[in-house]
Amino acid sequence: MNYRHIYHAGNFADVFKHIVLTRVIRYMQNKEAAFRVLDTHAGTGLYDLSSEMAQKTGEWRTGIKRVLDSASDAPAAVQELVAPYIDCVRSLNQDAEISQYPGSPRIARILLRKQDRLTALELHPDDFEKLQTNFAGDYQARVTKLDGWLGVKSHLPPKERRGIILIDPPFEVYNEFFNILTALREGHQRFATGTFLLWYPIKHRKGVSEFRDELKAMGIRNILDATLEVRTGREVRFDGSGMIVVNPPYKLEGELRTILPWLTSVLEHGPGAGGHGVNWLVREK
Template structure:
């Protein structure tokens, strides 16, 4: 419970995570039916980039700072950037939205948000930041219990973000357990798991466990800004997405090369593939499997 995201708000991992989250939320709104957004480790919801925590590390300057100053940006960034623009003046980029604020901004009147933050101070700040929105319920319990505590909900469509601080050695295992719990309670749960990439070899067991999970289909998207061979630094991050909405894979195939180029600090790259592919119809047993898409060697 020592982790405070304010030190890292707006860095390269945040940009990647929140941009993909914005695309998922936007795709969900194509259907009129309401959805429920659940956030297991929500943070405070809104971050001041001029506060002492953010200025001490300055990580946002190599993340959202680069995106904000980019002369040409893909149209797929629009919803994500609209949220940030709504929080700031044209003269200064000061406030950055965490996942709760981004979800609150992009959701509709019929949608509901269930946010959880266990850290005492951050949980209180989250409740304060969300107090004026009746669609939002803030919980301050154990984030890992969220699937069993809240699912199923009244809304038939569910988006669950699992984004722990990764302070404990077993958190990758617990991510897979939470994924299985959510799928067991709502088969078509759209679960998004964020994870850090340091040395890629450390993730081998995680990938194996995910491949053996109960998810009907599982998409993996990764973005790195350094080579993935140094366990002493955050080289990049990844997102595991169960039951992704139609169209997301093609959007990520467009976005990831641009992000890798824009955010690379030494040598960047990206990967997009399926850990679990959707079952093929029996009428087409010889349909070729989708090839993984990957790129490395983007230098800055």
């Protein structure tokens, strides 16, 4: 448990992941019925970009900072779709310069209505303590010190019977793809109608390809795969990330096809260096 997200908060992968999360939450809110967001690897929920650790890598400068600097020049359709995400970030930063970046549980909590709920799981003792402090006294948020992999089994189905399950482990162990597949299998058995968001890095491309093949063979339908790469190539380096969405909102494919060309152009490491994709691994029917 050496991974600390503060070094990477607000980077290109966070931006992509959180935009997808906000689009799914907004879709769920088209119905009045309550839903729950389960975040299995919640982190601290809020990150100080002025801290020594965040400044050491500066990854947010080529992530959220670029997006904020470019948002007003985006096509109108893109601006409308990314507005919930942009508004979440700006709500925590009153000055022009960004200093606070919200993690997934904070973004979810900002967007939730009074009837919706958040469950945030975190095992790392220091991160859990900060997460607990960040949500202290919030009756809509339940914060638990628990291994996220166990949480999938123990927290599903939610009593609301509507829900989003975000699984975004740190990938600091070699078998993390296997862990994700196991969690999806167990979670889907308990809550087949839930929307599962599975984040993964694009680094070892053979492993990514095998992961996708395993997803196709699981017997679970309605699986969308979206990717964003800031650099394309065959080198073994962290140049992109993907979001698997099981039971995606019916509008999500089109929304991502609108957002990703612009987002890639903003985040890529040089003109034409990046790439993106939206593909069905398994269709609903």
